[in-house]
Amino acid sequence: MATLKTCRIFLLFCLALGFQRAAAQQPIEHVILIGSDGFGAYAFQKAAVPNLRNMMQNGSWTLHARTVLPSSSAPNWASMVMGAGPELHGYTTWGSKSPDLPARVLDEYGMFPTVYALLRKTKPKSEIGVIYEWDGIGYLFPKAAVNKDQNCDGDSAIAAAASAYITSAKPNFLFVHFHDVDSVGHKVGHGTPEYYAAVERTDAHIGTVLESIRKAGMDKNTVVIFTADHGGINKGHGSISMAEMEIPWIVKGPGIKTNHEVQNSVMTFDTAATIARLLGLTPPQVWIARPVNEIFK
Numbered sequence: 001m002a003t004l005k006t007c008r009i010f011l012l013f014c015l016a017l018g019f020q021r022a023a024a025q026q027p028i029e030h031v032i033l034i035g036s037d038g039f040g041a042y043a044f045q046k047a048a049v050p051n052l053r054n055m056m057q058n059g060s061w062t063l064h065a066r067t068v069l070p071s072s073s074a075p076n077w078a079s080m081v082m083g084a085g086p087e088l089h090g091y092t093t094w095g096s097k098s099p100d101l102p103a104r105v106l107d108e109y110g111m112f113p114t115v116y117a118l119l120r121k122t123k124p125k126s127e128i129g130v131i132y133e134w135d136g137i138g139y140l141f142p143k144a145a146v147n148k149d150q151n152c153d154g155d156s157a158i159a160a161a162a163s164a165y166i167t168s169a170k171p172n173f174l175f176v177h178f179h180d181v182d183s184v185g186h187k188v189g190h191g192t193p194e195y196y197a198a199v200e201r202t203d204a205h206i207g208t209v210l211e212s213i214r215k216a217g218m219d220k221n222t223v224v225i226f227t228a229d230h231g232g233i234n235k236g237h238g239s240i241s242m243a244e245m246e247i248p249w250i251v252k253g254p255g256i257k258t259n260h261e262v263q264n265s266v267m268t269f270d271t272a273a274t275i276a277r278l279l280g281l282t283p284p285q286v287w288i289a290r291p292v293n294e295i296f297k
Helices: 002-024 041-045 050-057 073-082 115-122 135-139 155-169 180-187 193-215 270-279
Strands: 030-036 059-066 128-132 148-151 173-178 222-228 246-252
Touching (some): 030 180, 030 270, 041 059, 041 193, 041 246, 050 059, 050 193, 050 222, 050 246, 073 115, 073 135, 115 128, 115 173, 115 270, 135 148, 148 155, 155 173, 173 193, 180 193, 222 270
Parallel strands (some): 030 173
Antiparallel strands (some): 059 246
């Protein structure tokens, strides 16, 4: 009799523990990927970025994530959503509009497999958007796989458009691209007062996007990722230096460790695999990316 009672108590304990875990691990329904062109990790040393630092405090982060080579825009924005480097997806130059090398694999959209396509195939009813300033982004995703494809003029317009889209459509996946920092880096120079001012403007725009997520009531099931395509040195990028290749990588949301500095290696293409894990997608064999498992509770 005592044994039966003990078994019942143990069973109830296991059920209760299971319910607690289920309650704690709310399903992730939305991932918002925010990217800032030309935002080197070194910028955190001098710029006042309260919104990004709040994300770091309430999430997981590293300032030692790395770009792929070359440290240029198209190769890295592509890698970020394609889960592999230029050797496989084929975008090798700053403004590649199509693969310079034949992509190792083509999906149903005639492109190297992307997060957008995986989500559309796995969860066909998903709301997917891309809102971007640099028109080169428009060549790096399958347009037929997304609901929203908006190229805006200026970062203020980007923040407004992203906020409006989040409020109205509550996207399951949204990529938001800011460009101000890169523009100032090229015109005035990296590490200049003007550059840090652009970084701080970008932080304010990120705050606008984060506030729209809160107002839309999406906080409890949304993960936000912030990162960049590259940093820079003098008035350029694309070469081999840590100022060009080290980028910030910050993740905040339910199920993510808080105030946690990531110790393991993070490559920009690992962003795709991490998004895939968050949204319950199975990465294709051709991806070399790995999810950053260290960030999960």
